[in-house]
Amino acid sequence: MEGRYTQRLADDFYQRSTVEVARALLGKILVHEGAAGVTAGRIVEVEAYLFHNDAACHAARGQTARNAPMFGPPGTAYVYLIYGIHYCFNVVTGAEGEGEAVLVRALEPLVGLEIMAERRGTAAINKVAAGPGNLCRAMAITKEHNGHNLHDPPLYLADDGYVVSELVTTTRVGISAAADLPLRFYIAHNPFISRK
Template sequence: MILSPEFYERDAVTVAKDLLGCLLVHQGEAGTAAGWIVEDEAYLRGDPAAHSYRGETKRNRVLFGPPGRAYIYRIYGMYTCIDVVTGPRGAGEAVLVRALEPAIGIDLMQERRGTNDPVALASGPGKLTEALGITMDLNGTSLRDGPLLVWSPESLPGRRPKGWPGEVVQTTRIGITKAADLPLRFYLKGSRYVSRR
């Protein structure tokens, strides 16, 4: 149950809220790993904290391309993060996926992360990319027809992330210094898998 192209063509705030409860799936050579998105952050056009703020560069070009692509980048020279490109082409808007509740391939995720603690597997943007095996090679790939996909919340019959559907908490973003006061972080209230309460 892959999301439609129109899903991603909306503004980042709307997409961020609607991504909660969806499954981020990576079908790699080692196997399939996936988790429900339980926390994310919106980055807007003209947002001083967004990678697109200073305009298009070689590094951030994916942000200005078609919506529904994965923008993957490194932070602190060691951690990989994944953003979902949103809005009209050229807008430079995206949603950072901050935390997942593990759903598929948990053994593989545990092996990659070196922990059996389900809460520690993907409760942060660097943790979740390591758990799912998401690397820089996937930068710019479509989230509709590649090895990296986003499925709707109904994709696993009888299974749902804790707290979905339910109350969405809206608060300020984490780990940034610019525009840190904007309430553009969203998470499922009942989830214990979020990176920070």
Template sequence: MGKKLRRSFFERPTLRVAKELLGKYLVVKKGRRLVSGKIVETEAYIGKNDPASHAYRGLTPRTRLMFGKPGFTYIYLTYGMYYCLNFVTEKAGFPAAVLIRAVEPKEGVDLMIKRRKTKKIENLTNGPGKLCIAFGLDKSLNGADLCSDLIWVEDREDKTDRIVSASRIGINEGKDKKWRFYIPENGFVSKR
């Protein structure tokens, strides 16, 4: 177990948070079971001027969490079947979040395998939808406090020496921004 990140970690510029999440551990506890994984890939979405952000069109019932306090989850359904996990950043009233694209499974791997119905460890959590299935994340955790005992991020002193910046994936607008970050030598990155 590492040191749980405080809310102040998320109350900083989104690009910095997105980079510094690499090497940190996502932890989810449901009942008596705990699953965790090292964050190896993130994407930043910043403000109403980012055409790839859900907040681009302003405040809506769907995006209200992005406009809320930092350090909470923003989980949404994409393609009508996959959930995506985001961490709200910066400050209330300014819509910004970091999408967690991929993690390296660490604890509760047996439960992740059961949830994903796969035996290929390398494909377990190498994408935002896959990691949400493996971690048991859905809309019921939308708006969850990242400083709670249900879902949190830990610093386990797992230092990351190299970080690659690249274009975000699966968007039509805002591709010019190199706001996707990943650990290049990690095999769980969704796309190089």
């Protein structure tokens, strides 16, 4: 149990294009050592948001107080509140000064299943961390993690050697602008994704 996900992603993991990082994040582990205990899950679904030619990206119109973390160094957390209710967790990518990020949309719960189920109010394992809002709820990720360096506890990314067998590329969910861009990626046939 302890030490299983200690192989944290190093800085050079993020030293490549946002799309490459997004695809590489599939299969990696998101770990949160929270007050209620450790929760962790495998990333099975992500979306890329690009600085250039992507009107759906929060940073598309330049830097503001809200999207500032997106312009920070890659490997930073960008967490924001959407619809006044749900948090969305992103991994900042792209060079410093370039507002890009990868939205993590779904996890396969691996550690702390009971904690996650209680936070979510459901024990349905394939729905506990499916969808960006639900994922943050299950993992207790909030605005306080905004700007956090994802190399360090309590919130970090790890690699357990898992290899993705088949990767699917589709258009992103829930956006009106740039809805035709193929920037959503998920593990094929995975039962934990938020939707087909």
